[in-house]
């Protein structure tokens with residue numbers, strides 16, 4: 329894997345638009361690349377090998393493990409994987425840290441032999457807590473301890489106590505239920521809460537592939553999304569950038585889109601720049617939701633500005649949401665796994681209102697295969713996107729800058745958030761936008777929805 333990153337470092341500067349180098353003598357070093365691949369995880373899979381699974385499905389489970397772990401760099405500095413297969417008794421297939429490359433891990437996963445027997449899930453969890461996690465070679469390193477319990481049926485022993493013991497020892501518990509024989513309450517008892525985040529279901533082993541990306545994303549969120557945003561009655565994993573970027577301290581308060589909302593005035597003499605390491609210490613998750621509620625006024629409505637951007641130390645764009653007032657489009661920039669950065673442009677008649685001096689909410693749902701742009705809760709466009717790669721975190725994160733320049737621009741801003749869970753896209757409404765909320769101009773559906 330490593331050689332890929334090195335290659336990328338050299339190719340990226342040839343293709344991306346970049347600011348004048350801030351420090352010509354300093355190369356971006358590989359150590360400052362951050363993302364899910366390079367997260368520091370001790371990952372233990374606790375896999376059902378009882379008779380009900382069968383040889384074919386057990387092979388599918390192995391292939392699923394290979395697929396899940398392939399999105400993480402395996403090695404002493406990054407993710408270490410152990411597998412416990414269980415039936416009546418747990419069997420340690422290999423301990424944490426035994427495999428030091430992705431290829432070694434794949435070979436080991438492939439050669440696992442199906443056990444057969446009863447289903448003693450509780451005993452297997454206890455075994456992982458007491459014998460597998462503690463034998464990690466990395467004792468002095470900050471790391472995520474994550475257990476993923478994959479089961480197709482009801483346990484014949486008690487899972488409640490052993491799962492509670494694991495969680496007490498700061499092991500993050502995921503439960504993956506496969507098939508119709510599973511007991512939902514048991515999975516909920518095994519997993520961390522909320523169960524909506526930590527319990528996953530697949531209809532059967534043939535469809536387990538469908539929850540591959542969700543599983544990868546959820547493992548990733550544990551390292552990349554340490555902070556939470558209080559939203560309604562729940563805490564969402566994500567980044568409250570008005571606070572993180574110190575906008576709430578630096579900028580003057582102004583009235584927002586509704587009487588109940590406050591906003592901030594960013595001006596051309598106010599620099600909103602922070603070290604990326606302080607904002608996104610582990611990079612970005614593969615999927616996320618970017619939400620900004622802004623009011624653009626002339627002259628910004630006909631300029632090209634980066635509403636938000638992450639720059640490497642050398643000024644290469646690692647991620648950006650660019651508002652192009654010259655043609656009333658919105659441009660999203662991200663890194664790419666095996667190449668230079670990627671740029672997608674959203675262009676649609678309906679985007680014009682964003683440049684019309686009123687409050688609007690812009691939302692971009694970034695996923696592994698595409699990016700979806702919403703304006704005031706209406707889907708505007710979906711554009712294909714390649715999987716994003718890690719980002720350099722040794723540079724700066726900035727808000728409201730002229731494109732390719734360090735000059736600040738004047739905008740009004742009410743919300744600036746990045747949610748890690750792509751599902752949040754559905755929960756995040758644009759009720760704060762007057763026109764959406766106004767029964768005179770809105771459909772009754774939205775009116776009722778926003779006023780309930």
Ligand SMILES: *[C@@H]1O[C@H](CO)[C@@H](O)[C@H](O)[C@H]1NC(C)=O
Pocket residue numbers: 388389391392395536537540
């Ligand atoms: C693993 O990935 C391969 C290649 O993308 C795919 O064909 C296969 O169905 C996946 N298997 C599982 C169980 O996820």
Ligand SMILES: *[C@@H]1O[C@H](CO)[C@@H](O)[C@H](O)[C@H]1NC(C)=O
Pocket residue numbers: 350597598599734
């Ligand atoms: C950008 O401009 C601000 C002042 O507006 C300055 O403090 C900061 O150092 C500049 N950053 C870079 C990277 O030139």
